[in-house]
Amino acid sequence: MEQLENNAYFWQKMDTLLLSSTCKIDHPQGSSHPVYANLIYPVDYGYLQDTVGTDTQPIHVFKGKKSAHNVGAIVISADILKKDCEVKLLVGCDEEEKVKILEFLNQTQFQKAILVQRGNQTPNWANND
Template identity: 55%
Template sequence: MNEVENNALFWQKLDSLVLSGTLKIEYPKGSAHERYHNLIYPVDYGALSDATSPEAEKVYAYKGSENTNDVTAIAVTTDILDKDCLVRLLIGCTEEESARILEFLNQTEFQKAILVRRVNTVPSWAIND
């Protein structure tokens, strides 16, 4: 199978996560990355600040220009310098902003990213959820 099994109910849960938290912008659009000053954030970037458990990881997000809190996509990144794999939310991002975020995340040879865009279909196995 070459496609991700995309589930509208997953996107609804992400929307609920965003709506139940507060997005704290750490890097406004146009600001430079703290370690790599040549990397300029194409949209606002920050983290949801309302984790409910001490071991919860931060939920990082890009906030686009659309006047909505809907999650429009997720970016999955892998970084060989930091030895990690992260998921970042794209909230209210236009297609152009999503493309610029993907370009931003793929600028270096050490980190690469993919985007999973939102769909509104429910797979047959999830109909009773």
């Protein structure tokens, strides 16, 4: 089976997006989703000001308890009701929080998500970057 390539340069760009923007938390841990009241945010959730994600909204961020200045992972979600895919950043999340985020994003039949953990490999083709 082919493995996902985990390029250190990709994560460098993700960190630059994070560090060059202000993170605004608009859904604190324990708050209800604005549309689906039964969905409770497992960690703080917000967005990076002055950014644009795939849905023309700002890039979304799950912020865990740990202090961090880099992106530790991303989740990619596919939603058949909205007919979209989104990438959300995970910052300062420990392993337990990552599991809770995946459970949160995968609890409906209409949306499913995967987690991509940060790596530090540099592929051979990128050595000229």
